[in-house]
Amino acid sequence: MKDHQDTILPSMGYQYTIDLCQQPIHARCCGFGNKDRRHIDPVPILQLYQMTDNGGKIKVRNRSPFSKWIVHCDLYADDVDEPRNVVHLSSVSGGGGARHKSVSLNSSILSLPSANVTKSLIGSLVSNAYELLDPQGEKGIFFIFDDLSVRIEGHYRLRFNLMNLSTVATSDQYSIMDTVYSAPFKVYAPKYFPGIHESTEFSRCFASQGLRIAVRGVKEARKGKRKEQVDNELRIEQGKESSLKQVQDDTVDDDHHDIQGQDSSGNHAQASSLPYSRIDISSVLHPTSSSSP
Structure with a gap:
């Protein structure tokens, strides 16, 4: 007691x-x-x-x-003194999957395929x-x-x-x-x-006393701020490389067709006039009598 x-x-x-x-x-x-x-x-x-x-x-x-x-x-x-923790979920007719209606910044109502409520x-x-x-x-x-x-x-x-x-x-x-x-x-x-900020003095102080608080330095905070930007730049570069590779592959295919004389464009005549021809090795080893002096 x-x-x-x-x-x-x-x-x-x-x-x-x-x-x-x-x-x-x-x-x-x-x-x-x-x-x-x-x-x-x-x-x-x-x-x-x-x-x-x-x-x-x-x-x-x-x-x-x-x-x-x-x-x-x-x-x-x-x-205003109004709670925003409850999100109302209601069924959406005529569609598959979740559909979000336009919601103002201070609104807590969404339209989702459910009749329940959840916490924001x-x-x-x-x-x-x-x-x-x-x-x-x-x-x-x-x-x-x-x-x-x-x-x-x-x-x-x-x-x-x-x-x-x-x-x-x-x-x-x-x-x-x-x-x-x-x-x-x-x-x-x-x-x-x-992006996230560098950890504050309070956070560092309490973490040093054994409290489980994530502590981030300046470099980690900057890394967090740029992560999404770097990811976007990487996706753009990968898209450019993919497009360049496709163009190079198309160019190689066109050149191959030109050399085989299968291209119907004006390059056909140029390909047929190349100074390369097949040589029969037997004619070199055993020349015909007409070629002797």
Whole structure:
């Protein structure tokens, strides 16, 4: 009983809030498959604070009283307080396969061959509290979302709810302690995605403490930005080489026909007048009598 009281004690008489210490900037939409799922870049990171009586904030440093506190993430429109996480799927008559109708950037309705609904924001939508050192070496409580992807291109915000799961023992609903929104960010179509950024100071700091966050250097970030451009250039070069090879093959075939005298063009006379003829070897070894002096 004492452990339970210690767990819910921080919510009594104090107010807590979360702040985004690392904002999302952009992402590449992943569509409705999971083969090439790209994460929101950079990783959204939030920190827990305790509010003071005069409106100030104090960093929370000890995780043990907050072990049952989580932050839940959801997808919202960039300019209005409307959710964008649900994608409606409906049957399309008179066609085979999926057909997408034109959709505005802030719309969450598509037409697909199904009568179900699916989520536009996928990945790990909930983060537990992590006790970590920030880049300045100060201890704090952080909530980290390193596995978020968006299916549909557009402009969005992320909404984060700080929740106390220990209140389930006394009520049927979770207690939401605070709600914050991220800055607007853009989700690009794959061919327009500008590429990933170099890993931030927060990401590198947390990765060095054992947290599983992908860390990319300057060269890797530049490589990611140019990957699609290089692929497109390679496809163009391959197309040019294929076309050149076809032209060369056609030229060789034409020359072969000309030498055999099978071409009906004006080159036939030129081919027949070539100074080459078949020589009978017997005439050289055994010349006829008419050729003797």
